[in-house]
Amino acid sequence: MSKFSHVLLSIYFLGHIFCRSIAWQVKMPRHIKGLLNSCLEIPCTFDYYRYPPKRPDRVVWYQYVDRGYPLVYDKWYPDDVIYAFRGKTEQISSSSKTCSLRIYPVTWSHHRQKIYPWVDPENVGKSTYRFFDTTVTVEVNDTPEEPLITVSGDTKVGQSVQLHCTVHHTCPTYPPTLTFNSPLRNGRVNHDCSSNGICKTTLTSTLDIKSDHESVTCSVRHPGGLTASTSGILNAECSFSPLTISTSSAEFLEGQPSKVTCTALYTCPKDVPVLTWNYDSMPTSTDTKEIAKAQWRTVSTLMFTASGNDNGRTLTCYATFGGGRRQEERIILRVKRSMLSLGWSFTTPGSITGMRGSCIIIPCSFTYSRSQPSDLRVIWYLYQSNEYPCVYDQKQSAIRKFEGITSLIGSVKDMNCSLKIEKLEMSHNQDRLYPWIDQHSITSYHIPGNKFLDKTTQLIVTDQAQEPQLSITDIPRVGEQGRVSCSVHHTCLTAPPILTLSGINGKDVFMDSLVSDGIWQRTIERTWMVEETDQSVKCTVSYRGGQKATSELRLNVECPYEEMKMVEPPRDPMEGVAKSVICSVSYKCKKNKPTIEWNYKDMQSVLHTSEKSHNTYNIVSNLTFIGSLDDNGKSLTCTAVFATGNTSASETL
Structure with missing residues (x-):
């Protein structure tokens, strides 16, 4: 002024x-x-x-x-x-x-x-x-205000929370700098000023909580160098996951030790639990380790040996954490009958499927915990709750529906108790069978309720043949050898179903292989020379009971061709003088005849096609070439255009 x-x-x-x-x-x-x-x-x-x-x-x-x-x-x-x-x-x-x-x-x-x-x-x-x-x-x-620390989120160890550090000031152009005592994630700063001149600067960062007592410090530095800080302890809650019990299999074998683990997951190392079992007389071991940041695991391994009386009982794991917190988890025991209480056990499939009219073999093996008696005999029974109908026995007749159609496969000395049923009928469907391999009669033992039910083999009889599976090794090419195979599953190795191939002629090879207990696979593999007329192949399976099924596979044969050749190239052409140039190409399949194109389209050419051999053809194009001085150094090209591609030959003039 x-x-x-x-x-x-x-x-x-x-x-x-x-x-x-x-x-x-x-x-x-x-x-x-x-x-x-x-x-x-x-x-x-x-x-x-x-x-x-x-x-x-x-x-x-x-x-x-x-x-x-x-x-x-x-x-x-x-x-x-x-x-x-x-x-x-x-x-x-x-x-x-x-x-x-x-x-x-x-x-x-x-x-x-x-x-x-x-x-x-x-x-x-x-x-x-x-x-x-x-x-x-x-x-x-000259005394700066201490920053204020606030927390938002679930303050649990192993979780993430948002830390907010806020300071008030009156210098928005050069706001103070806020920092936390340790590097955090996703840091962002926000500035906000009110009409009274008081500004607020807030630093927000993400903290991964790794312990139940986290030390947090926020420091502020103002322009001019004055500083202040605030410290505090973030008290976080320790977390606990539910106990889990894991077993090596869904069932326990009577008398055989099996590992069972009880796992406790928690976030604070101070909470290492004591794990105990209700079967406290069996050996256990415990292991504790940190599996990730703020993630601890304690595992108790129980060597559990089941008895026949344990079936249906409860196996319980108890966890006592620091501070008195308790958890427990339990499973229902399923004890698979091993017959060790009788001195022997057997193994058979739970079910097996066969075709009406075909035979079926139920694979069976047994073991003795002591020395095997020399005069053992194998008897097969039809499962019923209070009776023992005989299916097979050398010394007594089988019940009517199995009479004359059952026999043993293999040797008892080799601990083989497999049963063959010669001809399945629909009346056998859903029947459950089991063997008895003991010196004493089955009636001399008290067998409660459903003790044998989980060890029986269920017969599933069907009258509907499944379609055979057709496959081809490579894409069939005319004039080359092709290979196609057809397979079907069955249960009668001694009289397998009949497989036939039609649509192509060739040489067959039959193979049989074991797929699983009592299930075999019969395969027919045919090798043939691929023809242009080959369209599809059919595979038909026929069973002894008269059932049939058919599968068909489209072959989609390919017609190959050779490289285009310039069999008579232009040798020393002269300006204005006609010269004969010949290109030829061989190909398979009559329908695969190509068109021949020259890059000199205004000159005359003659085309000739001939059959060299069966399914092999040759096409020749004769071009009358009359050159000019401008053609010197250019390329003369002939191209065979097929439905599936092109092939060319060139010569420099």
Whole structure:
């Protein structure tokens, strides 16, 4: 402001030649705090509905004193600013109706200074607003505010939470820097300022909780170097997963040791549990390890030996964690009868499927826990709850539905108890059979309820033949050898189903292989010379009971061809002199006849096709070539275009 303007303001104010205008208002905080050596931004806005200023962008700040107008900020006359504020003040924004001021750096000389803005001070009149009625007092301190730490999320060990560190300040242009004591994930900073000049800076990061007592420190550093920090302990809840029991198989064999494990998963190492079993007389071992960050595992391994009486009982694992927390898990025991209580055991499939009219072999083997008696005999029974109908026995007749059609396969001395049923009938469907291999009669033992049910073999008899499976080794190519195979599963190795192939002629090889207990696979493999006329191959399976099924496979034979050859290339052609050029190509299949194209399309050519041998053809194209001097160095090309591709031959002229 010029000295003349200062005098003008003094005259107006002292002489009261203008009154306060209620058409104006200035908004800014009455008090504001600034941090030593940092910056301080005083938000200021003004508005009016009458008496607009001539220069609304002209804002000057003054120190409030009894007499005079000491300058705090004046863009036009910076050298006239008083020493305490000289070079330290600037207007933040020159946008419309804004009078905000920045002080940087803040010094002790600014403490308790009362200052105010003036809009358009060079144009003063009776309607001019009394700007000195709206002042702001600056308070300077050298003790920064401690940041505030807050947490959002589920505070459990092994989980992730959001840490928020917040600090208030009055320097949005150069906001303070916030840091945590350890590197966290996904850090982001947010700044927010209110109309009273108080700003809030928040650092948000993700913390992976690894222990139940996490030490968290947030530090703040302000412009000018002042720092502060806040520390705290994040108390997290330890987590526990439900116990799990794992077994090596769904069933236990009576009298045979089997591993059973009980696994406890938890997040805090202080909670290592004590694992116990309700079968506490059996040997156990325990192992504890950290399997991941904040993830611990304790496993108790029980060597469990089941008895026949354990079937249907409960096997329970108990966990006692630090602090008294308890868990338990249980499974129902399924003890598979091994017959060790009788001194022997046998193994048969749970079920087997056969065709009506065909034979079936139930594979069976047995073992004795002691020396095997020399006079053993094998008897097969039909399972019933309170009777023992005989299916096979050398010394007694079988029941009517199995009479004359059962026999043993293999030798009892070799511990083989396999049963062959010569001709299955639909009346055998769903029957359950089991063997008895003991010196004593089955009636001399008390066998409760369903003790044998889980060891019986169920017969499933079907009258519907399944389609055989056709497959081909490679894509068949005319003139080459092809191989196709057809297979079917069956249960009668001594009289397997009949497989026949039709549609192609060739040499057959039959093979039989064991697929699983009592299930065999019969395969027919045919090798043949592929013909152009081969369309498909059919495979038919026929069983002894009259059942048939057929599968068909499209062959989609390929017709190969050889490379195009220029059998008579142009040798030393002369300008204007006709020269014969011949290209030929051999191919399979009459239908595969190609078209012959020359790159000199305006010259005459003659085409001739001949059959060289069965399914092999040769096509010859004779071009009458008349060259010109412009053709020297160019290529002469003939191309055979087939339905499945092209082949070419070239010669440089």
